[in-house]
Amino acid sequence: xxxxxxxWYMVTLIGKDRKSIVSHVTAALYEGGGNLGExxxxxxxGTFSIMxxxxxxxxxxxxxxxxxxxxxxxxxHLHIDQIDAKLHEHKIPDVRISVYGADRAGIVSKVTTVLAxxxxxxxxxxxxxxGDKEKPLYIMHIEGEATEGVKALESALQIxxxxxxxxxxxxxIDTLIG
Amino acid sequence: MAVLDIITYxxxxxxxxxxxxxxFDSALSEFIHNLDETMVAGPGGVGIAATQVGxxxxxxxxxVSNYPRIKKAKHHGHLILINPEILDxxxxxxxxxxxxxxxxxxGNVIRAENIVISALDENGNQHEYEMEGFEARAVxxxxxxxxxxxxxxxxxxxxxxxxxxxK
Ligand SMILES: [Zn+2]
Numbered sequence: 001x002x003x004x005x006x007x008w009y010m011v012t013l014i015g016k017d018r019k020s021i022v023s024h025v026t027a028a029l030y031e032g033g034g035n036l037g038e039x040x041x042x043x044x045x046g047t048f049s050i051m052x053x054x055x056x057x058x059x060x061x062x063x064x065x066x067x068x069x070x071x072x073x074x075x076x077h078l079h080i081d082q083i084d085a086k087l088h089e090h091k092i093p094d095v096r097i098s099v100y101g102a103d104r105a106g107i108v109s110k111v112t113t114v115l116a117x118x119x120x121x122x123x124x125x126x127x128x129x130x131g132d133k134e135k136p137l138y139i140m141h142i143e144g145e146a147t148e149g150v151k152a153l154e155s156a157l158q159i160x161x162x163x164x165x166x167x168x169x170x171x172x173i174d175t176l177i178g
Numbered sequence: 179m180a181v182l183d184i185i186t187y188x189x190x191x192x193x194x195x196x197x198x199x200x201x202f203d204s205a206l207s208e209f210i211h212n213l214d215e216t217m218v219a220g221p222g223g224v225g226i227a228a229t230q231v232g233x234x235x236x237x238x239x240x241x242v243s244n245y246p247r248i249k250k251a252k253h254h255g256h257l258i259l260i261n262p263e264i265l266d267x268x269x270x271x272x273x274x275x276x277x278x279x280x281x282x283x284x285g286n287v288i289r290a291e292n293i294v295i296s297a298l299d300e301n302g303n304q305h306e307y308e309m310e311g312f313e314a315r316a317v318x319x320x321x322x323x324x325x326x327x328x329x330x331x332x333x334x335x336x337x338x339x340x341x342x343x344x345k
Binding site: 088089090092093172173174175176177178 | 222
């Protein structure tokens with residue numbers, strides 16, 4: 001079947017982290033006739049989050065039913081959207097940006113806003129809270145495309161560093177295809 | 179002269195160890211010529227190993243001189259490396275790699291930042307090269323191919339390595 005005829009869904013599952021969520025969810029999908037595309041699964045705090053592209057021959061309701069046993073038994077919140085798959089169209093990031101500093105309100109918003117204005121197209125962002133309760137440390141890691149050049153992003157980061165007292169580092173990515 | 183077909187994973191030959199080259203004849207120089215054309219025609223154009231065209235011999239070509247932003251860095255230009263060996267290495271650096279034999283995927287890999295290698299040229303004469311950065315990365319990627327290793331075998335997560343900074 002051609003790519004356009006195949007039905008793809010974005011399946012999001014969220015719940016309290018517990019043993020074997022991934023194996024139970026993926027087994028249910030496999031047994032129900034589903035096929036995985038790109039996925040991201042990780043523990044955020046005490047919550048486990050799953051986002052996955054699923055190719056499934058039936059309708060949304062049928063995919064929901066295929067997952068109902070596992071969502072009930074593991075107490076997972078399920079959300080499904082039909083999507084346009086766009087597999088095999090990976091974009092290659094040309095910059096990697098790390099930002100870190102004392103945890104403070106609005107830092108992700110501030111950083112991503114100035115970087116967006118300077119032409120950053122985010123392909124991947126992860127942030128984390130390190131340190132301890134008294135002195136939390138905020139760490140953000142971005143990979144993206146510098147659509148208006150690296151200089152613009154460097155100037156933007158300089159502003160954030162000065163105004164918000166965070167540390168930031170930009171590294172240009174030279175991708176080797178060998 | 180001809181552009182050869184690049185084999186792609188899961189072709190089993192990409193996971194096999196290549197044989198040492200023992201005869202430096204016209205067949206070898208013709209093959210190297212074709213391998214070079216294939217490298218230039220490919221999406222990367224900076225390196226290729228013989229095993230990527232299904233020839234199980236320890237031959238690698240690397241040429242980072244045309245890569246944007248690398249042009250001005252220190253490098254050796256066009257290199258034919260036969261039976262290459264890494265004699266020494268220093269430093270570790272994360273960088274992004276892809277591979278003509280693994281289309282539409284790139285990921286982060288840790289490689290040595292500086293290496294010393296010895297290799298034979300197409301006439302069988304031995305040379306030693308000291309290299310760094312992108313060129314060193316390219317050579318390590320290609321030598322891996324000769325040992326049946328893909329960059330997929332060395333992928334690292336981008337998480338948890340934020341504080342590895344340059345010294
Ligand atoms: Zn390769």
